[in-house]
Amino acid sequence: MLKMENISKVFRTDVVETHALRQFSLNVDEGDFVTVTGPSGSGKTTFLNIAGLLETYSSGTYELDGKDVSNLSDSARSRLRNEKIGFIFQSFNLIPDLNLFDNVDVPLRYRGFNSAERKKRIEEALETVGLSNRMKHLPAQLSGGQQQRVAIARALAGSPRFLLADEPTGNLDSKMAHSVMDLLHNINAQGTTIVMVTHDPGFAKQAKRNIFVRDGQVSENTLVEQDLPSAASA
Template sequence: MQNKKTLINIAGLSKNYNTDGTTTHALKNIDLKISQGDYVTIQGPSGGGKSTLLSIIGLLDKASNGDYQISGVSVAQLSGSQMAKVRNREIGFIFQDFNLIGDMTVSQNIELPLIYRGVDKSTRKIKVAEVLKRVNMSERAKHLPNQLSGGQQQRVAVARALVGNPTLLLADEPTGNLDSVNGDSVMQLLSELNAQGVTICMVTHDSRYAHFSKRSIHLFDGEVVKNTSVQEDKSSTTIETREVAELLPTPTQVGA
């Protein structure tokens, strides 16, 4: 079987913050590869570096050290404007807080990334209709965000992330503000999208939702302490896995 294309290739990546003469090591020597069609979850306790890593992958922040390549291009070689262009064309974002604009309709919210790209109006209309159908929200196209449930708003946010046909979909705690029913619904949608070929990298503190993915990475104090396929994670009984598990908090100990 032919190997899948590597979309994200991170080697020796570190992120440090210097405040009042004190250095905080948010990420330490991270190695990570994400291939086309992969579905990776990043787990770990609050303050462990999950969102920091996702921000760097999404070109919202820069690493202090190490190499990061996206689609074979080294991020270190990109200017600020080039990074913005890659971010707009290659990456779709889903946030915990939905980030929808309240006085714009569902369709208008989804359309925004295409407007930023300069896509013509007729093409925008077609693409918006396509992704609305894909997330089962066609009947809500003219609604405002405050007329939708939390689960529906997150589906709109997913559609907005997908409308530009990104290479990679990044989700930061996409179920964090949802009840279990709506959370399960959004996770099922992400699984369906991955089955259709969408590459996903998701931060979650909920171990239940990690089992929707193909591969799970655990961060603890900025370091990768575990990197396994979900099936390996479910069945593993090795001493090493048990020792790592003892480092990680239970779901009830982890903050949102």
């Protein structure tokens, strides 16, 4: 599903050269649930940005779903993001002026679905996250956990094969964080590949595999003993 080999990312200014990733290599199989942990500044978010085609890389090769993405144009990368990748952000990144329906609708419009198709997908996605009765609410009228559920619905509505989550529980209290994790496990159980950056070792252990990033490199890549929460295993 995701195959990175010797990816390097260098940020340059006039006086400083920062190596965010060095010879970073990783394979993620279809249906996998991988958590990415590591200290602040280790390169987790850079890895996630490159994996999600949000940023380009300095050297190395990256194949997404069997396709080399090295030389894709900006619009081709946009299309690929829209069709194959779902994003979940730490700060939810909902558009505050749009209600839940319109928020989930955003990527679907870029996909070019017709109105009826979009409506069906939005309703199904919001149903999946348990917010179908709040479609006309604004994000500000929801709790943090509910907002993150909307963000997950937005990520799911386009039926992506690959879900990237950047500390999705980082801004949530424990109860809401567990509820979001349960949801992610359910989604993964239905076949969606998930790569999630987290600081929470407990959640990291719930994934099928954990990689530990240090100084821009994968320093540990371990299969996790399955200790799934009850909701996920149900």
